[in-house]
Amino acid sequence: MNRRQLLTIGAGLGGAAVAGGLGYAMWARQGASAWAAEVEAIRRPLTVGPGLERHRELVRYATLAANSHNTQPWRFAIAANSITVTPDRERRCAIVDPDDHHLFASLGCAIENIVQAAPLVGLAATPRFDPAGSRIVIDLEPGGGAGTQGLAEAIPRRQCTRSVYDGRSVSPADIARLETAGRGTGVETISITDRGAIDRIVAFIVDGNTQQIDDPAFAAELTRWIRFSYGEALSTRDGLFAAVSGNPVLPGPIGKMIFPLVFSAKSENARIVEQVDSSAGLMVFVSETNDEASWIEAGRAYQRFALTATSLGIAHAFLNQPVEVAAVRRRFADHLDLGDRRPDFVVRFGYGPRMPMSLRRPVEAVLAEAG
Numbered sequence: 229m230n231r232r233q234l235l236t237i238g239a240g241l242g243g244a245a246v247a248g249g250l251g252y253a254m255w256a257r258q259g260a261s262a263w264a265a266e267v268e269a270i271r272r273p274l275t276v277g278p279g280l281e282r283h284r285e286l287v288r289y290a291t292l293a294a295n296s297h298n299t300q301p302w303r304f305a306i307a308a309n310s311i312t313v314t315p316d317r318e319r320r321c322a323i324v325d326p327d328d329h330h331l332f333a334s335l336g337c338a339i340e341n342i343v344q345a346a347p348l349v350g351l352a353a354t355p356r357f358d359p360a361g362s363r364i365v366i367d368l369e370p371g372g373g374a375g376t377q378g379l380a381e382a383i384p385r386r387q388c389t390r391s392v393y394d395g396r397s398v399s400p401a402d403i404a405r406l407e408t409a410g411r412g413t414g415v416e417t418i419s420i421t422d423r424g425a426i427d428r429i430v431a432f433i434v435d436g437n438t439q440q441i442d443d444p445a446f447a448a449e450l451t452r453w454i455r456f457s458y459g460e461a462l463s464t465r466d467g468l469f470a471a472v473s474g475n476p477v478l479p480g481p482i483g484k485m486i487f488p489l490v491f492s493a494k495s496e497n498a499r500i501v502e503q504v505d506s507s508a509g510l511m512v513f514v515s516e517t518n519d520e521a522s523w524i525e526a527g528r529a530y531q532r533f534a535l536t537a538t539s540l541g542i543a544h545a546f547l548n549q550p551v552e553v554a555a556v557r558r559r560f561a562d563h564l565d566l567g568d569r570r571p572d573f574v575v576r577f578g579y580g581p582r583m584p585m586s587l588r589r590p591v592e593a594v595l596a597e598a599g
């Protein structure tokens with residue numbers, strides 16, 4: 229091959245790389261702006277419309293709640309004086325959540341948003357659990373006052389912030405506010421800010437994380453809920469979008485190909501250690517009892533904690549590995565001297581940069597027939 233041919237091939241490859249780079253930049257820019265428009269629409273302020281329009285608005289705010297893997301495992305039935313919430317079991321995650329603890333906790337998060345938001349549309353919301361049907365009926369009456377001042381305003385801004393935080397500590401007064409917000413009927417919060425105590429808990433997080441990532445069934449289930457591209461995320465409007473977790477956005481097939489090559493216990497554990505080191509502390513949520521009703525209560529308590537943190541400008545994110553792997557959970561409970569009580573969640577908190585907001589399915593997709 230002569231020099232001229234070599235230069236021609238080189239120029240061709242260089243041109244393709246530049247064109248590819250420009251193509252990617254344009255693809256990513258278009259995706260990001262479509263994403264931002266959808267995020268804004270789904271998180272717009274509540275409007276007080278006529279009749280059942282107010283109930284639909286409350287359902288929209290309910291869907292903005294935290295929920296495991298962003299599966300949005302819920303159905304809502306609207307009636308004149310109530311909203312009934314039932315689990316959508318087709319969206320359960322059998323591997324990471326075999327007993328449906330996270331599924332019912334996610335319902336609790338959604339219910340708490342309705343309780344907090346109802347006064348904004350002139351209603352008071354009172355949830356009651358119907359164990360026979362594994363459903364929650366939320367009675368709605370004219371009035372208000374059921375919400376805690378200011379928490380509803382935080383609903384569209386709350387996010388699980390998976391960034392590296394800035395290491396600043398949170399004042400004892402604000403930690404006390406977070407502890408109080410995270411308490412519920414039969415639900416306690418334990419805050420941990422001592423570095424030695426945090427490191428001992430990190431060992432449980434790393435143990436649980438290693439066991440999960442080394443389990444091919446866990447990795448397969450997780451991969452099913454990851455949305456690698458804007459297109460995937462915008463068409464399903466559920467799941468874990470790469471950008472929300474600080475990962476690169478890639479065309480779906482490329483993401484699926486690369487993910488197993490880069491997703492390892494070693495790299496994820498290093499990321500967890502960095503994230504916890506940058507946080508001000510950990511909050512562990514603990515329940516007296518271990519059944520559907522208490523998992524819902526724990527979800528409600530977490531959601532109050534999260535809304536309170538948001539209103540105080542404090543970031544937070546779950547690190548639930550020690551409560552998800554049953555064998556680790558038992559040792560973790562012993563370590564915290566919990567006796568028969570169940571540790572529900574582990575959450576880090578602190579100050580740090582916000583991440584892109586996650587999407588939700590539209591209200592029509594989660595409405596069920598009243599029954």
Ligand SMILES: Cc1cc2nc3c(=O)[nH]c(=O)nc-3n(C[C@H](O)[C@H](O)[C@H](O)COP(=O)(O)O)c2cc1C
Pocket residue numbers: 292293294295296297298329330331333334337386387388389390467468545546547548549585586
């Ligand atoms: C019960 C429950 C368990 C969760 N576990 C984890 C977890 O272990 N790690 C994590 O990063 N996020 C966890 N999440 C957060 C969800 O992934 C998150 O709420 C969802 O993706 C929607 O994002 P958003 O909360 O920022 O709106 C959990 C959420 C709930 C309600």
